[in-house]
Amino acid sequence: MPSTDTHQLLRHLPGVDHLLDKTREDDRFATMPRQVIIRAARTVLDQLRSQILDGLNPDFDDAAVLSEIARQCRQTLAPKLVPLINATGVVLHTNLGRALLTQQALKNIQTIGESYSNLELNLSTGKRGLRYTAVESLICELTGAEAAMAVNNNAGAVLLALNTLAEGTDVVVSRGELVEIGGSFRVPDVMAKSGCRLKEVGTTNRTHVKDYAGAITEDTGMLLKVHTSNYRIQGFTASVGLKDLVTLGKSHKITVMEDLGSGTLVDFSAFGLPMEPLVSHSVAAGADIVTFSGDKLLGGPQAGIIVGTKQAVEKIRANPLTRALRIDKLTLAALEATLQLYRDPAAATKEIPTLRMLTMSFEHTCQRAALLEKQVQKVCGAGDIVACADLESRPGGGSFPDLRLPTRCVTLIPKNMSVATLERRMRLSTPAVIARIENNRYIMDPRTIQPGQETLISSTLETILRTS
CATH class of the missing domain: 3.90.1150.110 (Aspartate Aminotransferase, domain 1)
Known part of the structure; x- marks a missing residue:
């Protein structure tokens, strides 16, 4: 039970109305929203009340309380996402936002963001168009693909492609490629949500073409290859190359998809770094669909980029999930500006912060x-x-x-x-x-x-x- 001294202190706490009147006379609060001030005042009084009940004797004269209210208001109004x-x-660094955007991308974001744009308007016909038009031809030019589109991230791209092309069927994957990325996000979990059935083949360290071939049945809808970009298996290993997987897929008329994860348009071996699979190489190898990230080695905004055959990409576009995962106009603006730099590899290496670093x-x-x-x-x-x-x-x-x-x-x-x-x-x-x-x-x-x-x-x- 609170003591007499405690009751005395509680009775002398200033009231909310009294404090609000004082804030009207204080220039610190002149530009602050009233609701923020009221919330801060109540929070500060609750804190003082708790301290008193804990046996403390806090300073609650008007000046001290108003200073604390002002501090909490500033904290509330301050941006939570900061450079x-x-x-x-x-x-x-994933925790720090991954790829930095180029100056060209930032400028294009401002240009598109501060005005109306032809996001889904075909200016030639005056009719509704596709938002992917802004980047499709550019992606196809850089990768050699027949068609392309972009969604909000690569996990979304993988989910959408699997759901469209393999829902209700078996998808054959090597055990050595069932990766987990940050945040306990696993390829098998994405596959399950897509509605397809995972069919593992081979062992952790060795998988052969015969393993894929032996797993194919009338229920098989896709052969999936996942680039293990975030880990390596070394020693006594064997894996199936994409070309061999494509050959097997074609012989059985089964879709072949590769998830490159990071994905790159630049040959890093030219700079003395290890070779990372180029998106253009996967397209040239004959994969029906290839997916990769926009905010990793590409050095652009967060996006999941899908390239492949015209038939496969058109099916993905028609999936109702595409709308739920679609990319917004500001991301499109940044992605287009980033991709344009890749037309000149020397300029890309110089201007794209990720490549430069x-x-x-x-x-x-x-x-x-x-x-x-x-x-x-x-x-x-x-x-x-x-x-x-x-x-x-x-x-x-x-x-x-x-x-x-x-x-x-x-x-x-x-x-x-x-x-x-x-x-x-x-x-x-x-x-x-x-x-x-x-x-x-x-x-x-x-x-x-x-x-x-x-x-x-x-x-x-x-x-x-x-x-x-």
Whole structure:
């Protein structure tokens, strides 16, 4: 039971109406929506009441309470999705939004977003058109496919293709290709939701053409190949190439589909990186349908791109699920602008941030690290240890699972706080700086730090280190 002192404190709590009257006289609240102020006032009073009931004696004079209400209002009104600095060295960091968009894509988003557009209008005929027209011819040009379309992400593309072309039938897949991607999202689960039946063949490490052939029955609707982009099976292994699978499919008149996952339009081996399957190679091999992501190695917005034969793609377009998974106009604008750059591979590598970061030379990271180290040294104290270290970056996003990109990083061991405390405070700063900790060092990788962000990092460090 609350004590007499507790009752006294509770009785002296200001009322909501009193606080609201005070906010009308306070310039801090002049532009704030009234409902936000009311909600914050009630929340603050509830917190004070709880503290009193817990035996505390909080400060609840008008000035203190109004300051807390103003703080909570600012927190409520602040955007929840905010830009940050990626100093982790992970290029396609799923938690940080994956691919950065090109300047051309951003400009096109603004152009289309601030005006009406011909999203589903055929300007030549004046009749309703298809929203895929904006990118279909471009995708076909770059991949060699007969037809193409885009939906909201690659999982949606896979679901839609399976549901359209294999619902109610068996889909034959190698056991070694039943992948799981981030968030416990598994290919077998997508297949089940699509309405087809999974039929596993081979073993985890070895699958042969005869395994697929032996699994084919009158109930077989598709042969599915899944690129294992986020892991590798090494050693005593065997897998069936797409061409062989296509040959088998054609001999039985069965649809063949390949999910490339990340998917790429650039031959990364030209830059000394491992070869990732090109979408154009899968199309040339004869797959009826190929699906891949827009916001991974392509370096565009989140999208699931579907390419293949005209007959197969037209069937997918006619599926009622297509509307539920369709791409919006702003994503289309960004995707079109990104794809246009691929007409000139040299321009694509230079202008698309993902490609630029992945192909950045070790020498370039050394130059960037020297610049960052110089700025960090200026704001650090005598006891703070700043150095450069040759470490490794990662592609991320389920791409190139074995690849380690040589990089030179800037490391910091602060004198007056733990490395974990520094990481937390940098992460909670504005803008947030996301880095990594290794061997009790705060590590900043210039591969994913965008030009000009070095100054922001150093000024944030200066504030944190001086207030430690």
